[in-house]
Amino acid sequence: MFKKVIVLALCILLVVPVLGFAKLTVIGPWAGAEKEGFMPVLQAFTKKTGIEVEYRIYRFEDLVTMLPAQFSAKKTPGDLIFMSGTEWMVKNAKHLADLSDVINEGEFVPGTLVSKVNGKLLAGTFTGKIKPGFWYRKSFFGKYGLTVPNTWDEFVTLLQKIKMIPGIKAPIASGDGTGWPLSDVTEHFLITFGGPSLQKDLIAGNIKWESYTVKSIFEKLVFLLKSGYFSEPTEWTTILKQWWNGDYALYFMGSWITGMVDDPNDLGVFALPGCKGMVFSPDYFNVPIYSKHLEDAKKLAGFLAGREGQTISASLGGHIATNIGVPADVYPPVDREVAELLKGVQSLPDLDDTVGGEFQPAFWDQLKLLWVRPGRLDDVLQVLDEKMR
């Protein structure tokens, strides 16, 4: 009798971990400080549901190469994977689970939830980062009596004024990561002067880079480049320090800059006057159908897209919620301002991330050329058209 009890107890002990303590694997591209901003969300989920979650880092470009092979073998390296680009999602539609039952479409900022494929919602939306415009130090502007411009002419005048300030190397700092933020600035110009629809048309390939519309917008950018208002492309974290120290006045950057400076409250940002759209890059995630814990993974999906998960992420700073249920007061002060900027403008996808493929490195490479040789605009546009397949 006693033996039977022991055996039963052992069986329960063996089965319970499998049932109740399922471990989900989440795959994301963040490391270091960014990762630290994500872990509390996962921890809150575990606290709420008892489901353990493990996080692993993979770069997006490595996943693009690796996932097709895994999917064709009906396997997946993660139960929930953060992947970018709707193109990828559409191509892999048959491998992804439908999330319509855990995500409520009405809760989201328009344009941030992906379109359904064959009636199925294949990706969920987490918080994201926006690329609002040119950042400046309020103290710097105050010191030299500068004000935020309201028209294009005021913007150019502002740049002229800044250029004359002693000690300034160039009014606008040009960061060079692997090609962005040059691409971010360029997209900002396209959106401002071509309207949000231009960004979408370019992504879809409905309009050529060499067209009159696009070219005339680029010519505004070239005008600024030739006038010496932009610096030479420099490693983006180095130039961040130099900008903070006063070598440059303006720096076009994404909202994650708030986590990278000593005094975020000294930060101010403005978009080009007349800009009606903003690149908002939410972090999208999918749940492959090959997950061994499909129901739990879907629960996590619902949590991340839902008010709870997004609130935690927003409160940690540097992230903007896509879920409208997240109240404005959870944001740290600077991020609140940034979130405000999103109101009243259309949120748009990042152009080179969405197109991807051979176009993306070519886009970055051509912009690096344009920045040092603005006179070669025609060549640059020609190559961009060639690389858009």
Added chain:
Amino acid sequence: MKKKIYRKIVHDTFAWIIGLIWIIPFVGLLMTGIRPMDELLHGWWNLKVLHLTFRNFIQAWHHPSVPLSQGTMNSLIVAVPATVIPILIATMAGYGFSRYRFPMRNSLFILIVLMLALPQQMIAVPIFNIMNKLRLLDNYLGLIIVHTAWGLPWITFFMRNFFTTLPVEVEEAARMDGASDVRTFFSIALPIAIPAIVSAAALQFTWVWSDFFLALILMYSPNKLLATQRIPLMRGVYFVNWGLLAAAAILLMLVPILVYTLLQKHYVKGMVGWSSK
């Protein structure tokens, strides 16, 4: 006589100047690695303010996203087997080519020599697919196998050339005493070949350690990346500056430089062995 000494001093001094000029970039790299970034903004040759710090090295070694400590370990995990195994297999093959006659011997050997010309790009995509099918993608074993196969042609060529310079009398004597071919190889030929083997090992180890392209294609998981892969990642994807990058580059160089310093004669003989005889 005096004129000769004078000329020699001038000659030697000039030679040393050349050496100093040649080493300037290394000095620059070192300075960038051991001085704080603010001092370097106006050029590392400014020695007005000079603070030495190992912070960059420690940060590169323990970097939160791409620690070189992990990278070095991973590179060793690949480089050591990928040196030992091909040396073993290729030495036997080189011996076989030099000592024994078998059908198509010459054609096979020329085929192997032609493989020395191949760029790694020629096998990249199919190797990726093969490793995928074998489930060895993102797996050290897969990378070791590819490096082994890639090293076999040149080491076979190298060892075969070495063995052709060895007189066969000692081996023949052993064979007459009844030793089998394999025994003859292991007990007589191999020990004599040790200097050549050390040369080949030094070169193969350095080349595997320094490899970037094959690692780039076959290894993805951030914690499995080899040391060489971590360097480009530090140039703009992750939060890094010149000082950190310089420190990382120095740390990466240390291992092959160590191999070169310890095995200098063999290393050089290895490279020269291509040409002589």
Added chain:
Amino acid sequence: MNRRAKFSHFGIFVLPALVLICVFVLYPCLRTISLSFFSGGKLTFSNYVDVLKSRDVVNPQGFSRGEFPLGALFDNLIWIVIHLPLTILLGLILAVYLRNVKGGSIIKSIIFLGMVMPMITGGVMIRFIFDKDIGVVNAFLKLFGFVPKTWTAYPETALFSLIFGSIWLWTGFSMILYAAGLETIPKDLYEAAQLDGASRTRMFFSITIPLLKPITIVVVTMTLLWELKIFDIVYVATMGGPGGASNVLALQMYIYAFKGLDFGKSSVVAVFITLFTLMVSIPMARSAGERR
């Protein structure tokens, strides 16, 4: 030798190596060739046409205008034209000059260091020395009144910065080989020539250079192969930019395969590289086959 023994020699000693080479080197190589001729499941030349039309490998526009980018193929050729003669000459001159210098082996090791380090680091060094703010080249040029700029960021100078940087890296190879070769030339040849009244220059050209011919063949071959296959340096220093001005064949192959996921075009580029490298290696392979 009986037949059984012959086959066992082959089987035990040579077969393992051959099997591995066939599976992991020869087969993938042949597969790449076949991939280059397939597109959309059909046997076709379209990949070759696409690559040649794409202006990545050959850019006729660059030629008619006389400016970069000229296409990856020509970048490799320019690399060869500049790098090959300079490293060989420099290596030979240094080998001769440093021959009996006190502490010469230390100097030679310094020069050789460029060969010992991983080429990824080589690329970092090149990016570093040509940088606007912290690069030595600009510091030096500033003395002559030049305005500093990052040489690798401009289309006219990107490729040349890489090439000259690579000369600094590679010269050690030719120097070491020539230095070893110089040691093998018997001294009495020089002594006899001196007795006949030959000048040092005369001796150099009539004795040294001809006797170094085998080494020269090896140095030339290895250097050419290196120049054709160059990847790491470009990847980390400029990634082929700006605007493709410093693109090389190996890098373009990588971009087609792993960014564009177009294996047909990437195989075409791989085949191009291999055609060149095979042509280059034939002299050396022939002399290898001649040896008994």
